[in-house]
Amino acid sequence: MARDKGDPTAFGLASARLAGMLRSLGWVAAGLALALLFWFLTVDVMALPRFRNLPRLAEVLSEWASTQPVYGLSIHTREYYEHIAHSLARVLVAFGLATLLGVPLGLAMGTSRRVREYVFPLFEILRPIPPLAWVPLAILMFRGTETPIVFLTFLASFYATTLNTMLGVQSIDASLIRAAKCLGAGPWTMFRRIILPGTLPAIFGGLQLSVGVAWFSLVAAEMVSGEYGLGYIINTGYSMATYPTIFIGMFTLGIVGFATSAAIRGVERALTQWRRTSLGEQA
């Protein structure tokens, strides 16, 4: 069949996608550059009253990139990568556990009124308690040093995953469920064909939140660490008043956290392709 003049070729599609990605990257870079410019102007140049006590951008960047960092941590030191590796491992284990436990619990709470009545009140009582409050109990309850850290990182992550999953189930259009029942769908078919696909976007929304809160729980959790982790270096920087190190820890945590969220978005895009396709078809 002859191709229309306006028909996009594979090369054309790839080029357009690449151009779109480059445009997005350009905006991301511009956003970051503006934030750094704001820091540079308010701290380094104008030394505004509420900003002048912060470390200068130049000081932080030169420490971060230094081959002989004053406070012992830069991209050239082995310890820097050990801190990242420890934190990443802890977050991935905590996030994995939160997903394995939170998604089934959320599905159960969403589909069964009885489970929800048993579990939800306790869940809602525990949810507002910050990880910091659990620190002494975690030390006493769990063996070794790593398990309390993983537990403290897991907590907030678990709440986000469970709650979003439950809300996802509850948001499924009731007429879909009724229609499926009328057509004779059993519980397993209903779960496989209606509940799970309908909840998937909410589950992934929860997982995005979950990995984010895992990273910000890490600073409290790694109080217990005593040796490694990005939260550990932020805590140590605070107690020793080494401000450039605190910023290095914060930025690194932000960057690694961003990368993990992006990875989850990638997985979500792959698993919910059907949804975008069907939405596209409807449009």
Next chain:
Amino acid sequence: MNLKSVLSACGLAAAVSWNPLAQAAGYGKPGEPIAMTVGFPCCYAATWSGYVMKEKELWKKYLPAGSEISYNIPIAGPPIVNGMLADKIQVGYLGDTAAIALATKNQVADVRLVATLALATDQCNVLLVRPDAPAFDSPQAAAKWLDGKEMAAPRGTCADRFAQDMLKREGAKPASNLNQTIEVITSNFKARKIDAAVIWEPVASQAVNAGIARRAASGANFDVKDAAFLVMRHDLMQARPDVAKAWLQAELDAQLFMSDPANADAVIDMVNKNVPSFSREDLRSAIYKRYPAQEGGAEVRLSQPFVFTPEVRALLADQTTFLHSVKGIAVTQLREEAVDDAIAGEVLKERGLSSPVGQVTGR
């Protein structure tokens, strides 16, 4: 967003950050009443003259009438260090390493060490071991026992310096020497997750009295001293020399009050009123109890040089070298003007006193 919007954002930041009240308040003129904040850690016994000042309001005798003092009393030094750099606290009571670290941040704020609060051997430098550790022949044997063990000490503190010094002397290499806060160390002793730790009073005595740890050695056994200092923002000292001197006069009264054995109960009452989570026994043990020499006990629990004697200056030099070695500060020695005991010396001279002004003896 274009350059115009960036400049607008910076303009907005400038407007938000400009605080007319802060500018108007300042420190006032000499002779005028002053409002300022004093910070000291609740849980470091060497700084407890701060509680005597607070409870007896000794400053009222020397500061201009109508002056107002508010207190910031966190669990440890870091909030005070940060508060002084941010001008939220003007006068601070700090352990030696925290005071040194603060004095090196003169790019942010010029803070100076103006008096010595205490010089001791077992206020900060207390080695605790788990209760079921073997009975040691000597404190040195206890230090050797640490080889291959799990231990902890808060990094960059006087306790850390003592731990590292002791380990080096005895050639012991622990399996791990964790950097943990005193709260985490206490919980770890309770959970029996660590074999030993170096911490300070009164947390050390609290752990011993609770039966979760045992004293095994202190700086007294290794001739390693610890200290605490009074620090002041230099802009306060410049704008209000009358206030700086008044506070030092009152601080001297507080130290003299503490060193009189007849006031021991009163001091414990004052501290206990502020930190009820420690028992009176814990607080008394922290400062007035004489532990056996085998456990690192010393007759003098703390001495009060008030000014910077050669011994105190030597300790400052050692601690500064230590802090630089652990990458805690960027300099190898303190700038000369960071230690400024001119007013403290003047106060001593006017009272006809000499250093040390007193000492607290263990019983």
